Amino acid sequence: MFTGIVTALGRIAAIEDGPVRRITVDSPYAAHSFSLGCSVSHDGACLTLVSVEPQEQGARHVVEVSPETLARTTLGAWAVGTDVNLERALKVGDELGGHIVQGHVDGVGEVRAREDVDGWMRLRIAAPDALAAFIAEKGSIAVDGVSLTVNAVEENLFDLMIIPHTAAVTTLGRLQPGAHVNLEVDVMARYAARLIDFRPAGTPS
Template identity: 50%
Template sequence: MFTGIITAIGTIRETTARGDLRAVIACPYDPATIAIGASIACSGVCLTVVERGGTAGNAWFMVDISGETLARTVPDRWVAGAAVNLEPALRLGEELGGHIVTGHVDAVGIVAASTPDGDSTRLTLTAPQTMAPYIAPKGSITVDGVSLTVNAVEDQPDGSVQFGLNIIPHTAAVTTLGQLQPGNAVNLEIDVLARYLQRMQSLRA
């Protein structure tokens, strides 16, 4: 379980295809704090640490990425040199600063627009029709692992949905969201509460 509060940006150092895709991710963590078998969300994807090493501030960890994960996340995300948002799993007693995030990607969204809004950036994302029932103004959504609040929602004629997000300077600086441009793809995870509410509503119909 995660909160969508990013603690570091990692870089995929190398990948190897051996059944599943194996990736080595460089990060500024202390390797002594990374346990084998621990879960780390990598741009919104819950992955399991299978090896780790390096030194404090210059660590690395290794994960296996299944074909299912590759099929459901941003195409070409898992390549050497790519930056990924990192968040270790929530520990009992820690602050729940964002919202409850599972690390299971529901869909891939596309950045439709990026415009300045004061010191912040206003992002407009397009999500597929399957996501439309779960996205609501002032609701929570996870974008590449980052917990964000939806500002506005507009359903599209083709069934897709566009929604607006405000990226403050701090979030832009400490995550990969500050580098997003129109046309870029992102991993999306809906609020788990919205998932259950939609299921309950469908059973009443």
């Protein structure tokens, strides 16, 4: 469980292909603060740490990524040197600064437009059609693991306003039209839709 408040930028140090892809990530986190098997959000995807080593500055950790995750997220496009948004898992008692984020990417969106005005950044993103019903004006959405408020919605397109601080401390400030991003819709919207759609067998419509 996460909140969509990015706490560090990591950098891909190595990628090892195989039945399960192993990705090595350098981060400023202290190695002793990790435990094997803990979960960390990488660009919005919850991944399990299978190895952790201290570095001169920070830590180097390894995650294993399944073919399913590679197919449903942007992680398959990562290369050595790629920067990624990182967030540690939420602890009981932590401040809930964003919204409830599970780290389960629902789909990949595409940046259609970017406008920079007085330090602010306005993005327009196209979501997969299957996710459009879950995105509401003034609702929450996680984009590459960052908790954001939706400013406007038009069919499967939605607009975001990124404050200068968020653009500076996450990878969002580097996004340009044509870039692909991981999307996770608000979990409450997802369950509300399921409750509306679900009808036990024999229930009158």
